[in-house]
Amino acid sequence: MIDKYPDIFSKIADFLKTRDDFLVTPHFAPDGDAIASSLGMAEMLKAMGKRCLVSIEAGLPEKYDFLKTGVRIFNPKTEESENKFRNAIILDAGSFERIGLTKKLLDVEINILNIDHHLSNDRFGHVNYIDGEACSTSEILYYLARYLKLDFTKELADYLYMGIMTDTGCFRFSNTSGRALRAAAELVDLGVNPSYMADCIYFDAPKQYISVLAKCLSSLQYFSEGRIALMQYMEKEEIEDAEGLIDIAIGTRGVRAAAFIRPMEDGRFKVSLRARDRIDVRAIAEQYGGGGHAKAAGFRYRGTLTELQERIIRELSEKLDA
Amino acid sequence: MIDKYPDIFSKIADFLKTRDDFLVTPHFAPDGDAIASSLGMAEMLKAMGKRCLVSIEAGLPEKYDFLKTGVRIFNPKTEESENKFRNAIILDAGSFERIGLTKKLLDVEINILNIDHHLSNDRFGHVNYIDGEACSTSEILYYLARYLKLDFTKELADYLYMGIMTDTGCFRFSNTSGRALRAAAELVDLGVNPSYMADCIYFDAPKQYISVLAKCLSSLQYFSEGRIALMQYMEKEEIEDAEGLIDIAIGTRGVRAAAFIRPMEDGRFKVSLRARDRIDVRAIAEQYGGGGHAKAAGFRYRGTLTELQERIIRELSEKLDA
Numbered sequence: 130m131i132d133k134y135p136d137i138f139s140k141i142a143d144f145l146k147t148r149d150d151f152l153v154t155p156h157f158a159p160d161g162d163a164i165a166s167s168l169g170m171a172e173m174l175k176a177m178g179k180r181c182l183v184s185i186e187a188g189l190p191e192k193y194d195f196l197k198t199g200v201r202i203f204n205p206k207t208e209e210s211e212n213k214f215r216n217a218i219i220l221d222a223g224s225f226e227r228i229g230l231t232k233k234l235l236d237v238e239i240n241i242l243n244i245d246h247h248l249s250n251d252r253f254g255h256v257n258y259i260d261g262e263a264c265s266t267s268e269i270l271y272y273l274a275r276y277l278k279l280d281f282t283k284e285l286a287d288y289l290y291m292g293i294m295t296d297t298g299c300f301r302f303s304n305t306s307g308r309a310l311r312a313a314a315e316l317v318d319l320g321v322n323p324s325y326m327a328d329c330i331y332f333d334a335p336k337q338y339i340s341v342l343a344k345c346l347s348s349l350q351y352f353s354e355g356r357i358a359l360m361q362y363m364e365k366e367e368i369e370d371a372e373g374l375i376d377i378a379i380g381t382r383g384v385r386a387a388a389f390i391r392p393m394e395d396g397r398f399k400v401s402l403r404a405r406d407r408i409d410v411r412a413i414a415e416q417y418g419g420g421g422h423a424k425a426a427g428f429r430y431r432g433t434l435t436e437l438q439e440r441i442i443r444e445l446s447e448k449l450d451a
Numbered sequence: 452m453i454d455k456y457p458d459i460f461s462k463i464a465d466f467l468k469t470r471d472d473f474l475v476t477p478h479f480a481p482d483g484d485a486i487a488s489s490l491g492m493a494e495m496l497k498a499m500g501k502r503c504l505v506s507i508e509a510g511l512p513e514k515y516d517f518l519k520t521g522v523r524i525f526n527p528k529t530e531e532s533e534n535k536f537r538n539a540i541i542l543d544a545g546s547f548e549r550i551g552l553t554k555k556l557l558d559v560e561i562n563i564l565n566i567d568h569h570l571s572n573d574r575f576g577h578v579n580y581i582d583g584e585a586c587s588t589s590e591i592l593y594y595l596a597r598y599l600k601l602d603f604t605k606e607l608a609d610y611l612y613m614g615i616m617t618d619t620g621c622f623r624f625s626n627t628s629g630r631a632l633r634a635a636a637e638l639v640d641l642g643v644n645p646s647y648m649a650d651c652i653y654f655d656a657p658k659q660y661i662s663v664l665a666k667c668l669s670s671l672q673y674f675s676e677g678r679i680a681l682m683q684y685m686e687k688e689e690i691e692d693a694e695g696l697i698d699i700a701i702g703t704r705g706v707r708a709a710a711f712i713r714p715m716e717d718g719r720f721k722v723s724l725r726a727r728d729r730i731d732v733r734a735i736a737e738q739y740g741g742g743g744h745a746k747a748a749g750f751r752y753r754g755t756l757t758e759l760q761e762r763i764i765r766e767l768s769e770k771l772d773a
Contacts, residue, residue, distance in 0.1 A: 294622075299621055299622060299623060300616075300621060300622045300635075300645060300649070301621060301645075301646060301649035301650075301653065302646055303646040304646075305639070305645040305646055305649075306639060306645075307636045307637070307639035307640040308636075309636075310632050310633075310635045310636035310639055310645075311632075311633065311636035311637075313622075313632045313636075314629045314630075314631075314632035314633035314635075314636055315629070315633075317627070317628060317629035317632055318629040323622060323623075323627040323628075323632075324623060324624055324625040324626075324627055327622070327623035327627075328623075328702075331623065331702070332698075332701070332702030333702065333703075333704050334699075334702060334703055334704060335703075335704050336673065336677065336703055336704065336705065339668055339671060339699070339703050340668075340671075342668055343665060343668035343669040343671070344669075346661055346662075346664055346665035346668065347665040347666075347669060349661060349662075349665070351658065355658065376654075377656075377661070379654070380650075380653070380654030380655065380656060381655075381656055381657075381658055381661055382655045382656060382657050382658065383658065
């Protein structure tokens, strides 16, 4: 439990209690938290005796099949509906545009409850609750369900745990807080099996991904006394979770900066950069018209591969020796 | 906090309060929890105004250098001491033999406090606390420190968090409980930086390991409609964390059983088997004189590689189709 709930919870409670029919939707290309918070909200509304439809552009991604959700999920890419909703709960979406095709389900007279944990959220709702301290939208819903004194079904506990677990990278990312861990603990007390959830999410890599991973790892080369790692994947297919791949390179002992090079359709190269410590790779990315953060940035490059490799190694070395 | 502390905590408190000088030691070849609970106990004794020496056979493993511990660690492999202790606190060690060379620091008249979370512990101490519900010995110490009303230094909180995190595989293994997550939450409130700790432990793979990983992943072959994964590493060097490698194979989507084959010095092959669901790989291992658990087993094989591969694939297929 937390000591004090945010004041706005009473306004959110009003929004939910004074209405009967809701559309619930996350952002398109939904991640674990977006899915979890939408399914969780549907369970919460059910517990409150309300009706709702969950809409997810392109439906539930295959990866989440294990949830065996009893909640019907509307796919606006393949389905049509005459029904227009006047009340929408939009979850984990930084802007209204991010709900994608689900927009077609909204009435012109629409009331929006907007709940998110990204501070960059542009507050597009009629009621907005943006909590940048929360690790995930699912964490917000956990405390909201507590505030509303709802009974937690096993499904509700599972969904919210999955959202917290996936958005913190299984309690590894910097958004892992005492509050997040406490919510996770209480959800386990409510019946979640944490190792089962972790197995479903983290021990389920597609064979294709493992094959790409093998090629990327085989390509690894080290420079500047092992402080720079260079990874390449030269096949012209789109790869899933490129972030996870370069994270292995930057997570290798002794490595302070890493680059991942892939070819693009138009003959250019796509470069992702990562840094540990105080090295700023955004500055390098910006020189080539790219951008990002100090520790994770990227750019596109036109030229030869050898020239690109030499430039990356030289510029990262200079940063490391500065 | 927990509702009720175990009764034996008062006996443990007596043991600690009525003595002044302690030897603190975990089992040899210590893992994260063994190290964390020993360093944690040293901090707890300091907070109680007591003196102690921490002894770890072979010293602090390099992997834990980041702890920058102020605690002096005695290495009985390389150091001698005239000092003999009459009070020992043995942590995370299933039997007395498991403290290894540290035995030479004990007086003949020795009083032992034995704290562990492995139910197989043989209760070799004068005071024994074996809590199989605890995810780790560090979790036990967390609740003990609370019971003793000790001030938590940042170091104490860091050590105990590390023990809980490493023994639960960063909250992924089946020993991840509400109690473990709650202790972790409270330790974060006390100042631990969970993402820093996770980075230090999980993003620090040696370059050599990454190279072995690349070769193992490249060797992966699938059989029986993708349900069986066969992994090989044919170089004759000892490999670190072979368990982690086969876990990737068994963690691939669709795979229900996996085998990992490595050559041995004497010309035989070492085979590790893994299973998901209800398949029992121990039964296969036992046929070849090996053993293990239903989901993780192993054996050694003399014969040709092709013959071994064929046998493994056939026997796993039969189990899958049974």
